[in-house]
Amino acid sequence: MPGGADTQPETAKRTDEDLVQRFVEGRIEAFEELIRRYQSKIVNFINRSTGDYQRAEELGQETFMRVFRQGTRFDPKYRFSTWIYTIARNLSSNELRDRSRNPETYNIREADWPRDSTFVAELVSADTHEPHQILTTQEMRKHLEGAMSKLEPDLRMALVMKEFDHMTYVEIAEVFGASAGTIKSWVYRAKKQLSRTLKESEVF
Amino acid sequence: MRCELAEKHLAAYIDGELDASLAASVEQHLKECRACRETVRDMRLASAVLTKWQNARPTVSMVEVIRKRIAEEGIEPESVSVKSIEEIRKRRRVRAARRWVTKSRVTVAAAAVLLVVAFGWLLTRMQEGVPVRTTRDAVGSVASITLKVERLEDVRSAEMALEGTVGQLWSERKPRADVIVPLEVAGTMLRRASDTSHGKHAGRLLELLSEKGLASRMHDGMDVFADATGECLLAMFTLKTAAAQEQPTELPTLLKEATRLEMSGDLEAALGKFKAYQVAAADRLLALRSYIHEAHIEMKLGRASEALKALDRAYDMTKPKTFNRDVVLELKLRAERAREIRKRINKLKMELLRTERDFDLWSEIGNLQVKAGNLKGARSTFDHIARRYDAPTYRDDRLRARLMRAWCDSRMNRLGPAQEAFDKLVGDAAGVYTEVAILAQFERARTLHLRGYTGEAIRDYDAIVEAYPDMPPRCEAALHFQVGYIKLNEQNDSEGAARHFDRLKQDRLKDEPFSVLALEIMAAPAM
Numbered sequence: 193m194p195g196g197a198d199t200q201p202e203t204a205k206r207t208d209e210d211l212v213q214r215f216v217e218g219r220i221e222a223f224e225e226l227i228r229r230y231q232s233k234i235v236n237f238i239n240r241s242t243g244d245y246q247r248a249e250e251l252g253q254e255t256f257m258r259v260f261r262q263g264t265r266f267d268p269k270y271r272f273s274t275w276i277y278t279i280a281r282n283l284s285s286n287e288l289r290d291r292s293r294n295p296e297t298y299n300i301r302e303a304d305w306p307r308d309s310t311f312v313a314e315l316v317s318a319d320t321h322e323p324h325q326i327l328t329t330q331e332m333r334k335h336l337e338g339a340m341s342k343l344e345p346d347l348r349m350a351l352v353m354k355e356f357d358h359m360t361y362v363e364i365a366e367v368f369g370a371s372a373g374t375i376k377s378w379v380y381r382a383k384k385q386l387s388r389t390l391k392e393s394e395v396f
Numbered sequence: 397m398r399c400e401l402a403e404k405h406l407a408a409y410i411d412g413e414l415d416a417s418l419a420a421s422v423e424q425h426l427k428e429c430r431a432c433r434e435t436v437r438d439m440r441l442a443s444a445v446l447t448k449w450q451n452a453r454p455t456v457s458m459v460e461v462i463r464k465r466i467a468e469e470g471i472e473p474e475s476v477s478v479k480s481i482e483e484i485r486k487r488r489r490v491r492a493a494r495r496w497v498t499k500s501r502v503t504v505a506a507a508a509v510l511l512v513v514a515f516g517w518l519l520t521r522m523q524e525g526v527p528v529r530t531t532r533d534a535v536g537s538v539a540s541i542t543l544k545v546e547r548l549e550d551v552r553s554a555e556m557a558l559e560g561t562v563g564q565l566w567s568e569r570k571p572r573a574d575v576i577v578p579l580e581v582a583g584t585m586l587r588r589a590s591d592t593s594h595g596k597h598a599g600r601l602l603e604l605l606s607e608k609g610l611a612s613r614m615h616d617g618m619d620v621f622a623d624a625t626g627e628c629l630l631a632m633f634t635l636k637t638a639a640a641q642e643q644p645t646e647l648p649t650l651l652k653e654a655t656r657l658e659m660s661g662d663l664e665a666a667l668g669k670f671k672a673y674q675v676a677a678a679d680r681l682l683a684l685r686s687y688i689h690e691a692h693i694e695m696k697l698g699r700a701s702e703a704l705k706a707l708d709r710a711y712d713m714t715k716p717k718t719f720n721r722d723v724v725l726e727l728k729l730r731a732e733r734a735r736e737i738r739k740r741i742n743k744l745k746m747e748l749l750r751t752e753r754d755f756d757l758w759s760e761i762g763n764l765q766v767k768a769g770n771l772k773g774a775r776s777t778f779d780h781i782a783r784r785y786d787a788p789t790y791r792d793d794r795l796r797a798r799l800m801r802a803w804c805d806s807r808m809n810r811l812g813p814a815q816e817a818f819d820k821l822v823g824d825a826a827g828v829y830t831e832v833a834i835l836a837q838f839e840r841a842r843t844l845h846l847r848g849y850t851g852e853a854i855r856d857y858d859a860i861v862e863a864y865p866d867m868p869p870r871c872e873a874a875l876h877f878q879v880g881y882i883k884l885n886e887q888n889d890s891e892g893a894a895r896h897f898d899r900l901k902q903d904r905l906k907d908e909p910f911s912v913l914a915l916e917i918m919a920a921p922a923m
Binding site: 336355358386391 | 454
């Protein structure tokens, strides 16, 4: 982990909301602690939502810049995690929208894809007897990524929040400004569609 | 517990977000039901595959990067709290409410499309096959238009181009359902999606249709067109994603008023407003849109030369290699074609003066006018035919002319008179000319639906099933689906919807794609 040396035990114990309060008051180390807590979650969330790791890092930076700039807007009544995911979600949505408007640029990005090497590495070491035996890791990644990219952006992001960030329906609902029921149906649809696509490509 | 109910809870069950007693019921059901067991298995497998997608290792130190950026850009946190989250939430709720209110309108359009899908077979029955070249060209041109939609600043322009193509196919008296349907789908979706926030719902329906293969495989042996159709759908899909994320644009009042007039069928008045707007227009793109509207209306009124003038002005406002330039060129092409057709029509009119076979000539003129997009002219020609040829030998032709006359009205957004005409036709053609009767009833239901008379529309749709017992299962399924869908989405009547969807469980219908679709919609929680 970067910057481990200047992690202060005192800061590490505080709640997220507390940290925001402190950094708004001008304590930069509180802000840096928030970055450490969330950088991996946010970058990976954007990566899984957009399928582009390099962009995800850039957009992750942008997310934290916004947190920094707009920290005063944060209302401590709410969870900080909801707020930062809302920002990341908006950035991901914009990214996907821009991409659908300028497919040429996206195709170039897609061509020089394989940055997310840990994904491949993980698949290689996968020990389950499930699909990985049948398909090569490369194919697998292609299929999963393809299946994910077929999902509607909102569905995809809700699924990522549920599956990877282990957020509850209520938390996800807060991010989207929707009802928990809606999110439940999104996640259900997303999974169903995903499993159908994976089935079609004979992943399982 | 039945499947439908169980399926509602499956997601929460898998996620462990179900309370104990419900979870127990679901488990009991799973013991008995193989299909649901498989769903659970598939969804768990999907999750398992997903968990293999591990976090990537960062390539940079985020803290360092941010520290550097803050120092370099000299940014400081905003000192004043501009908008609290509560305020943002409030605005969001208002937007959501607005979306909800306007949603019903898109459902109307989307549901109407479904029926067009179902009744394609009637059209094919009524008409002969269209020469392959023409059809393919038409589909190609639609696909190319729709594919560009994602870059579109003005969705209406594409919609206009599409409508013209639909009209052209109609005018040849031999539209094939496989062409008409994607066109109508595309046109309707585009029209509604141009109301920005509606795009999402339309897209969802399209997505369902395409998932079921309903849109591209409506007719067997039509594989040739499947690709083009698929492309249309893809483009629509992209469009609605973009549209759903866009904020509604604030149009100047004059332009809004003009559009309202156009939508209510008062074309001349709308034209006046568009022209007035052009004088005052400050925004280039809005002025451009206004010129395109003007051209389109002029075409409908049969004044292709006026349309061309407007298009020349519009052309000057576009930049090379832009979508708007393409749209203008496409419309110019059509206006020029319309002018050519006009010459042929004039010749035919001269011939009318010295011939006995005037009925054929009038019919040809009417068809040519539809082809040229001249709805006003076509309407008056079919009106002439319907009034003048009252001899018994012309009985069927007259009925058909009346159908076409009403069709012109409905496509000029004159829904009131159109509905009245379809209404009379339903009675007059019954037992005389079945295809016209059914089509009229279908068009009446569609018009009622578009005008907001949902109850009546539902009755009409139901009546079609009664009146046509030997209807193919697919069409019957589509009709039940249609009514169920309206009840669910527009009337919030899930019980009524369930009753209609239940009818799809009959052995004869249960394997139809619409039946499967209905089941899925019912199963999805909180839809």
